[in-house]
Each structure stands twice: as C-alpha cells, then as structure tokens.
Amino acid sequence: MTAKGRHFGRPDVLQRHFSGPIRFSGSDWQWWLANDDVAHDAAERMDRHMRGLDTDTVTTLRERKGRSIFRIQANQGDFFAKEIALKPARKCFGAFFGVQNRLFGYDHGSAEVDNTLALNDRTHQGHDVLCLGERLRGGLPTRQLLIQPWLEGWINLGEAFQAADEHGRRSLLYRMEALLKAMHDARICHLDINNGNLMVSTRDAKAPLRAIDCAKMETRVTQPAVSTALQIGKMLRELYGRDEADLAKRYAQARAMQRRIAGAEGDNEATDTLLALSLRYRLSKSLSRRRLVTAPVVNIDGPALEKRVRASKKNADVPAIVWAQAHPAMADEIPAYSGH
Numbered sequence: 001m002t003a004k005g006r007h008f009g010r011p012d013v014l015q016r017h018f019s020g021p022i023r024f025s026g027s028d029w030q031w032w033l034a035n036d037d038v039a040h041d042a043a044e045r046m047d048r049h050m051r052g053l054d055t056d057t058v059t060t061l062r063e064r065k066g067r068s069i070f071r072i073q074a075n076q077g078d079f080f081a082k083e084i085a086l087k088p089a090r091k092c093f094g095a096f097f098g099v100q101n102r103l104f105g106y107d108h109g110s111a112e113v114d115n116t117l118a119l120n121d122r123t124h125q126g127h128d129v130l131c132l133g134e135r136l137r138g139g140l141p142t143r144q145l146l147i148q149p150w151l152e153g154w155i156n157l158g159e160a161f162q163a164a165d166e167h168g169r170r171s172l173l174y175r176m177e178a179l180l181k182a183m184h185d186a187r188i189c190h191l192d193i194n195n196g197n198l199m200v201s202t203r204d205a206k207a208p209l210r211a212i213d214c215a216k217m218e219t220r221v222t223q224p225a226v227s228t229a230l231q232i233g234k235m236l237r238e239l240y241g242r243d244e245a246d247l248a249k250r251y252a253q254a255r256a257m258q259r260r261i262a263g264a265e266g267d268n269e270a271t272d273t274l275l276a277l278s279l280r281y282r283l284s285k286s287l288s289r290r291r292l293v294t295a296p297v298v299n300i301d302g303p304a305l306e307k308r309v310r311a312s313k314k315n316a317d318v319p320a321i322v323w324a325q326a327h328p329a330m331a332d333e334i335p336a337y338s339g340h
C-alpha cells in the first residue's frame with residue numbers, strides 16, 4: 001500500500017506532525033509517532049500494557065469510563081498517557097477525519113492532538129504530544145491514547161494556589177494573567193479552563209504556566225476580548241470561590257486584568273457583562289461559549305442572559321448582579337454590597 005493510500009482520509013494533523021501509523025506485532029492498536037526514539041519507546045510500553053504484558057512500568061492513575069490516565073515509567077523520563085473512549089459512535093468519525101463539530105463531537109483524541117499542538121505552537125505554554133494510539137474496529141478508531149512527556153515537578157494551579165502565601169499567590173496570578181494574555185493574542189479559548197487544567201512548576205517559581213487538557217479548545221476565536229473575559233471570570237471564580245462579600249473586589253480585579261490583557265478596545269460593556277456573569281455563574285449550560293467567541297459580532301443582553309443563567313438550580317444561590325441600565329454596576333454604586 002502506498003503511503004498516500006494508507007493515509008487517505010486521515011486527519012491532516014496526524015500526518016503533519018507524526019509518522020505512521022505503525023503496529024506492534026500481535027496488537028490491535030496502531031500508533032502515530034513523533035519523529036524520535038522516545039515516542040517509539042513510549043508507544044511500545046503502552047502498547048504492551050494494553051495487551052496485558054507490561055504490568056510494572058505502567059501505573060493506572062485514574063480509571064473512568066470515558067477517560068483513564070496512566071503514568072509510564074521509562075529510563076529517559078516518564079510519560080503521561082490518557083485513554084479516550086470514542087462514545088457515542090459518531091465521535092469515531094470525528095476522530096477518523098479529525099473534524100470538530102457538533103455532529104461528530106469536539107473532544108476526541110485527534111482534536112486534542114490538534115488543539116494541544118496549536119496551543120503549544122502559538123503560545124509555547126501548552127505541552128508536546130509524543131504519540132497517538134488508536135484501536136480500530138472495522139477501520140474506524142473506537143479508542144485513542146494520547147501520550148505526552150510527564151511533567152515532573154509540576155502540580156495544578158488549584159493545589160499551588162491553596163499552598164501559597166500572599167507573595168506566592170501574587171506570583172501565580174501574575175503568571176496566570178500572562179498565560180491568558182498569550183491565549184488572547186493567539187486567539188485561543190480553552191473552553192475547559194479550570195484549576196486542574198493549568199500546571200505550575202514547583203521547581204522554578206518564574207516558569208510560565210502551562211495549559212493542558214485541550215480537547216474542547218477553540219483555536220479560531222474571532223472575539224479574543226470576549227474569550228478573555230470568560231476565561232478571567234472563570235479562573236477567578238475557581239481560585240477564590242464565589243463568596244458574596246468578595247464579589248465587588250473580584251469584579252474590580254477582573255476588570256483591571258481584562259484591561260491589561262485586551263487593551264482599551266477589549267474593555268467594554270459586553271466584556272464587563274461577561275466578567276460579572278462568569279465570576280458568579282456557571283455559564284456552560286445556558287450559553288454556547290464556543291458560538292460567542294467565534295461570532296462575527298457580539299451582542300449581549302446582560303439582564304436577559306442573567307435571567308436565563310439563574311434558571312439553573314446551581315446558579316440560583318448567588319446574589320444577582322445589580323444592573324445600572326444593562327451594565328453591571330460598580331462596587332461603589334451597589335448598596336447591596338455594604339452588607340445591609
């Protein structure tokens with residue numbers, strides 16, 4: 001079979017970044033490999049594990065129906081592996097063709113490879129991918145395995161922030177802002193940004209943060225300021241919670257961050273509204289953030305959106321925004337924040 005014939009129809013991203021696919025004898029997995037020995041070694045170890053042969057060097061860190069994660073021990077440094085079950089079945093087609101859309105799904109392994117490498121290329125604050133394994137049924141992938149270098153000495157931002165003193169927290173916020181700025185300038189919206197998906201080095205207090213877990217990422221953002229507002233609000237809510245007494249302070253902090261990242265033109269009524277909303281509420285159920293950040297124009301009716309968002313039980317326990325004509329009011333305009 002010619003290379004062209006064998007690869008026909010497979011995602012461009014796999015062909016661009018990897019060689020393959022290769023198979024180890026006796027395995028029903030096939031592997032796309034970055035061009036180095038390390039990737040081959042990682043794939044071989046994981047392949048043996050999947051066949052029940054190598055039980056010493058692979059540790060299962062978490063087993064879930066859809067996504068299990070593993071640590072693979074190796075001589076030159078460990079690896080991180082994530083197994084992705086392609087369910088429902090239409091995601092197998094998404095993975096096969098490497099397309100991300102509502103029909104074929106967003107969060108399959110081919111998309112995750114594509115997004116992870118796009119983030120890393122454009123910001124240098126993502127992470128590399130060494131290989132992608134696929135188990136085929138009738139020519140279509142039903143499970144995929146993504147392997148990356150193990151981030152030795154890195155922990156997630158939530159843990160780092162909890163453990164940090166005042167000075168350490170300031171440094172983490174500063175570095176988080178730098179990451180959000182890099183994503184703003186690269187026109188990327190993570191869409192699953194949270195404490196567990198931002199990584200911090202414990203060995204180098206100046207090392208830039210890295211974003212991981214890029215399956216749902218949108219890499220063709222047309223509204224970077226909107227994307228930034230959503231990410232700032234979500235991350236400050238993750239880090240500080242949504243304690244009522246702090247909301248005014250958080251909003252001021254969020255607006256200052258928005259202004260520094262997105263500039264004067266990226267600081268407007270729509271971004272203020274999204275900052276106020278995302279600091280308080282989980283938006284993903286009531287609003288397509290993907291559609292918003294890829295829209296040609298943005299038109300947001302804050303009070304109407306808040307009403308929709310508060311209809312969800314999880315959101316109703318937070319004090320509502322005080323609107324001063326369709327614009328979230330500043331702290332000093334809000335009597336409710338005085339505690340009475």
Ligand SMILES: Nc1ncnc2c1ncn2[C@@H]1O[C@H](COP(=O)(O)OP(=O)(O)OP(=O)(O)O)[C@@H](O)[C@H]1O
Pocket residue numbers: 067068069080082127148149150151152155156196197212213
């Ligand atoms: N390369 C890596 N090296 C070391 N640890 C990692 C690496 N990548 C991820 N992790 C750790 O594993 C956790 C899970 O990874 P990831 O977020 O990619 O998987 P997930 O299945 O989408 O998880 P979740 O559903 O919990 O978000 C991360 O929160 C992080 O702590």
Ligand SMILES: [Mg+2]
Pocket residue numbers: 196197213
């Ligand atoms: Mg994660």
